[in-house]
Amino acid sequence: MDKTGRLWVVATPIGNLEDFSPRAQDVLRRVSLIAAEDTRHSAPLLARFGIGTRLVALHEHNERDEADRLVARMLAGEEIGLISDAGTPLVSDPGFRLVRAARAAGIAVSPIPGACAAIAALSVAGLPSDRFVFEGFLPAKAAARRERLAELASESRTVVLYESSHRVRECLDDMAAVLGAERPAVLARELTKLFETVLDGSISELIARVAADPNQERGEFVLLIGGRPEQEDARLAEGRRVFALLREELPPARAAKLAAAITGAPRKDLYKSE
Structure with a gap:
């Protein structure tokens, strides 16, 4: 044989x-x-x-x-x-x-x-790496992408994502809306290549840096998101998740009011993620 x-x-x-x-x-x-x-x-x-x-x-x-x-x-x-x-x-x-x-x-x-791009990015990101979750590519369509991010809103582990060059700005905007603009994140671009860059800061800071430099929208990307801080109120995390889902169908004010009623999260804090 x-x-x-x-x-x-x-x-x-x-x-x-x-x-x-x-x-x-x-x-x-x-x-x-x-x-x-x-x-x-x-x-x-x-x-x-x-x-x-x-x-x-x-x-x-x-x-x-x-x-x-x-x-x-x-x-x-x-x-x-x-x-x-x-x-x-x-x-x-x-x-x-x-x-x-x-x-x-x-x-x-x-x-x-x-x-491996995901592990290479994690090794230089400066975010907690003892526990992490790899999500691959988020959905291409905005509504589905926000829904998936909403499911990750309460994740305490570092989240590792891949993203394409023509969606990276939209993805960052959705991250700010769903997870909160002050959530720490890292954008790793063109790892091991000539124009490698690794940007860190809050999501809002990354959005500003990408907007200021068109080169930051070129190449291949790994996005890393800091986990939900342990001290963050669990109700607020759940409120943001529900708000993001309702926001796809309702005006912001109505979505925030309903999300606050459902979860007990402060309505004014839900607006901060909008």
Whole structure:
């Protein structure tokens, strides 16, 4: 009986190519096949390091079907590498179905650790990192984004988010409205790249700094939000959450009055998040 193969989950650089570990390069050279989120994106990186292994696409639209085919190859003894466009696969990137299918089939799955934008940002943010929650990308539409932020309003852990360049200002505005403009936050942009910046301050301060510098809307972003302060009244946190939800359907005054009545939070403090 043929020996079962292995799935290697390999991290690639998020910017600086020197973060591509020798072990990661070696594994990708010797596997039979590399499953990549976007082969056109990954091909230049692999060519830069002399890695000629054949690439196949594995993305959100074909992963369900492709996973079965790749598992069959590994059951026949092949080793396969899994990479995303940048950073660690499965962290807001495809690969979950393949990893789950491989493990269900009894195939060994091994990580090759490396760059991850979320962890890199957390390590330099200066926000509490002993406990945190990763939320990936918030919804693209404003109403759904505010609703999700409202669910996070009472979160005491640091919240880590990804955001795209064309929505970062809108996201910051929604954060101020739902979480309060004075909540501490960090905007990490273009990590490990030439124009890397890490801005910290209150949400309102970040909004002002982004508005004053158009360059701060370019690139790839990680947003980090400080958890709800322990001393903050729980009623106020709940009031802000309810106010944000009601605000989608009602004028501010009406929404604040109802949120205050429902939660017992001071109505004037709910307006501060508007």
